[in-house]
Amino acid sequence: MTSIPISPASAAPAVTVRRQTTSGRIALTLFAIAILALALMPWWAKTGTIRMVLELCCYIAVAQMWNMLAGYAGLVSVGQQAFMGAAGYAMFVLAQTFGVNPFLAIALSLVVPAVLAVPCYFLLHRxxxxxxxxxxxxxxxxxxxxSTNLGWVNAGAGMSLTVMKDYSAxxxxxxxxxxxxxxxxLTIGGSYWFLRSRYGLALIAMRDNPVAAASQGVNVKRLRFMIYVAAAVGCGLAGSVYFMAQLRINPASAFDPMWSNLAIFIVMVGGIASIEGVLIGTAIYFVADRWFGAYGASYFVVLGVMTVLVALYARTGIWGLVSRRWDAPWFPIRRHLILKTEEKP
Structure with a gap:
């Protein structure tokens, strides 16, 4: 049998890796426009609208942090409000007690959830x-x-951010x-960037099968620790911003379990382990809260029943049902191997 010589051109790989899609490019363009629109809100929106959008953004941030924890790292937390309250109190103490600029205090307050997350994780990771x-x-x-028993945060009475009166509306x-x-x-864009990195590949492998991922060299413990600390900081940022807008904080509101409840509802209904699901679930929750929030307990019962039904019959959420029918991801993180077509003379 005679061997057939292979030219360098024919030895070149016959596939190419596609990481972006048309729908993804459109979504990234809209995302950039949305970020610009948020930054320019004072010139096109009223104060009430800005406060409403700020609340919506806090919901998105908290839900995405919970999504990274539960959807990818496999850490189902119902206590992320701990870091929201800790960062919120840190911001109030820095601004109100020590006279730090409240907007600078928000950035400085993120050190608190980052530091607290380390011993919390080593206490809980087993x-x-x-x-x-x-x-x-x-x-x-x-x-x-x-916080209820600490005198320097005014104990159970809470604190007011009176220094904000020094700034105009x-x-x-x-x-x-x-x-x-x-x-x-930071929360949506940062998550997307992380999921598209080599760490994102490891995280997705860990989500699918932690044992198999570890056998292939993925440091599961270290990656879970990184996600836990990052989620704590992200929730802390949402807490600082939210309570700055509220101008008041107390233990009941700072560490309200409702934050974990809404994050679970948003991610479960929208679609776990997907950024698209977080955005869809947040929109559903926000609209439902505005339309039916006045009904009190019955309103929460309906949300709970909806979450249970989705968990039983549509575990991938609304986005999972949509993506089964249309392969048009908004934030694509998968890598596709595309065969190169040979050019004919």
Whole structure:
């Protein structure tokens, strides 16, 4: 048998890797426009609208942080409000007690959840499944009880951010708008960037099968630790921004379990392990809260039943159902191998 010589041209790889899609390019363009629109809100929106959008952005940020924890790292937490409250209190103490510029205090306050997340993780990481979830709730309750008994944060009476009176309404609107843009850019844009990196590949492998991922060289423990700390900082940012807009904080509101409840609802209904699902779920929750929030307990029962139904019959959420029919991701993170077509003479 005679061997057939292979030219260098014919030895070249016959495939190319596609990482972006048409729908992804359109979504990234709209995302950039949305970030710009958020930053320019003082020039096109009223104060009430800005506050409403800020609340919506906080929902998105908290839900995406929970999505990264549960959807990719496999850490189901019901106590992320611990870091929201800790960062919120840190911002109030820095601004109100020590006279730090409140907008600079927001950035400085993020050190607190980052530091607190380290011992919390090493305390909880040995727990698994529901035990981990219960442990995170216990930690949040401990934070609430501690803040209730600390005199230098005014104990259970809470604190007011009276230093904000030094700024005009327009200045506060500018600050809130920029904070909204930065928060969405860091939580949504940062998550997307991370998921498209080599760490994202490891995270997706860990999500699918942690044991198999570890056998292929993925440091599962280190990656889970990184996600836990990053989620704590992201939730802390949302807490600082939210309570700055509220101008008041107390233990009941700072460590309210409702934050974890809404994050779980948003991610479960919208679609776990997808940025698209977070955006869809947040829109559903925000509209439902505005339309049916006045109904009180019955409104929460309906949301709970909806979450259970989705968990039983559509585990991938609304976005999962949509993506089965149309392969048009808004934030594509998969890599596709595309065969090169040979050029004919």
């Amino acid at each position: 727990l698994d499944g529901p035990y981990f979830a219960i442990g995170t709730w216990v930690v949040a309750e401990v934070f609430r009880l501690v 327009f200045q506060r609107n500018i600050a809130m708008s920029l904070l909204c843009a930065v928060m969405i850019l």
